[in-house]
Amino acid sequence: MTARHEILGGKVQLYKRPGGRFWQCSTSIGGKQHRATTQKEELSQAEDAAEDWYLELRGMFKRGELGKLLAVNAEKTFSDAAEQFLREFPIITEGQRNAIYVKGHERRLRNYLIPFLGALPLSEVTAGAIQNYRIDRIEKAKAKWGKPPARSTIHQEIVALRQTLKTAMRHGWLKSMPDLSEPYKFNTKISHRAWFSPEEYRKLYTATRKRAKHPIRDRYKWEGEQLHDMVLFMANTGLRPDEVMRLEYRDVTVVDDDGSGETILEIEVRGKRGVGYCKSTANAVPVFQRLKKRNKPSPEDRLFPTYQHELFNRILDEEGLKFDREGQRRTFYSLRHTYICLRLMEGADIYQIAKNCRTSVEMIEKYYASHIKTRLDAAAINVRRPRPPKKEVQEVRKGELA
Incomplete structure (x- = not known):
């Protein structure tokens, strides 16, 4: 002093x-x-x-x-609630939440939320204080990077904030939740997920097949063949990238499907939605057989033990396929979107597609079906009611006047 x-x-x-x-x-x-x-x-x-x-x-x-x-x-501060949440969250969600997701909440709290709101008593974490946080966050990002944070980034930070305040309520430190909604919010454009049109998909698998047959170095031949088969496998099953990387040979069975009369794959899927099942198209069968012949695996081996991310991106760049016409970046996830879109274009039932992809009809309607032109029935749209003869119309009008 x-x-x-x-x-x-x-x-x-x-x-x-x-x-x-x-x-x-x-x-x-x-x-x-x-x-x-x-x-x-x-x-x-x-x-x-x-x-x-x-x-x-x-x-x-x-x-x-x-x-x-x-x-x-003695009122608890936001920092106290945040520390309690960070202590509880990893323990309670262990085995249910991805470790990266859990770490993301800790990073958001320690880097942004606690420095701004930490000293405030919980009763002073009001809708106004939260709005001030949004403004401060955007202003600092613009000053540092020249642009505001993505809307999804702010959304995830508000999710972490909400979880922290819910923790405070459970412990009796906070009586009610403040309003966390974003004022002045406008309806955002719903853009469809990046996918490959039939022509673009043909261009992609032609390029991967060429790379598999003629690698830049002989020692990269196996990687090229694996990537080619992964592209075909994902586009004919609709599996998510994490589901494909977790897939073992014992999870896949070649069966004769009674409904379609085709030989297909029945797949036991383990992923973000737990354990589910998927039925592939017939085009996935030779891919699976090729993988077995090449790798001579044990039942516990994975179909795709390595992630050919760099090679995939290189081929996308070489073929001009990295971005769609709206500027959205294509990734392995785009092959799942391609599967859904191609099935819809061929007239598949949307409910069955949702079940096979372990998602909801609402998600497909919102992000996939809205831009598929074959979903629009011109015969149903361009309906015209037959017009009565002109003489008959005049007689009807006379009757109305009488």
Whole structure:
């Protein structure tokens, strides 16, 4: 402390913190230490403010009201709630949530939310404070990167904020949730997921097949063949990338399907939706047989033990397929989207596609079916009611006038 002073016979201490502008005051009443700021820079003014503060505390102590003040001062802060959430979340969700997702919430809280809201008592984490956080977050991002954070980035941070406040409510530290909705929000455009049209898909698998047959180096031949088969396998099963990478040979069975009369693959899928089942198209069967012949696997071996991410991106760049016409980046996930779109274009039942892809009809309608032109029935749209003969129309009008 750079300065210290006492008043009222030593009952109240005045002091300044290093670098601080205002005098602080402290006293002991009822066996408890109390501190406050005088909000005064001049010592004489600080003495008057500290004396008034002390006399008010003494009066509250005699009336039995000091306990309420202590309860208010002991209110938990947002930082306390955040630490409690970060302690609970990894333990409670262990085995149910991806470790990367859990770490993402910790990163959002420690890097952004706690520095801005951490010191606030939970009762002061209001809709206004949250809106100030959004504004501060956008302004700092623009100053540093020249552009605001993506809408999805802010959304994930608000999700972490909501989980923290729910933790506070469970422990009785917060009475009600503030309004977390984004004011002035406008309806965002729903863009379809990036996929490969039939022509683009043909261009892609032609390029991967060429790379498999004629690799840049002989030692890369196996990688090229695996990538080619992975592209065909995903586009004919609709599996997610993580589901494909988790797939073992014992999870796949070649069967004769009674409904279609074709030989297909029945796949036991383990992924983000738990265990599910998938039936492939007939085109996936030779791919699977080729994988077995090439790799001579054990039942516990994975179909695709390595992720050919760099080679896939290189081929996309070479063929001009990395981005669709709306600027969306294509990834391995785009092969799943391609499967769904191609099946819809061929007239498959949307409910069956949703079940086979372990998703919902609503998701398919929202992100896939809306832009498939073959989903529109021109015969149903361009219906015309037959018009009655002109003479007959005139007679009807005369009857109405009579």
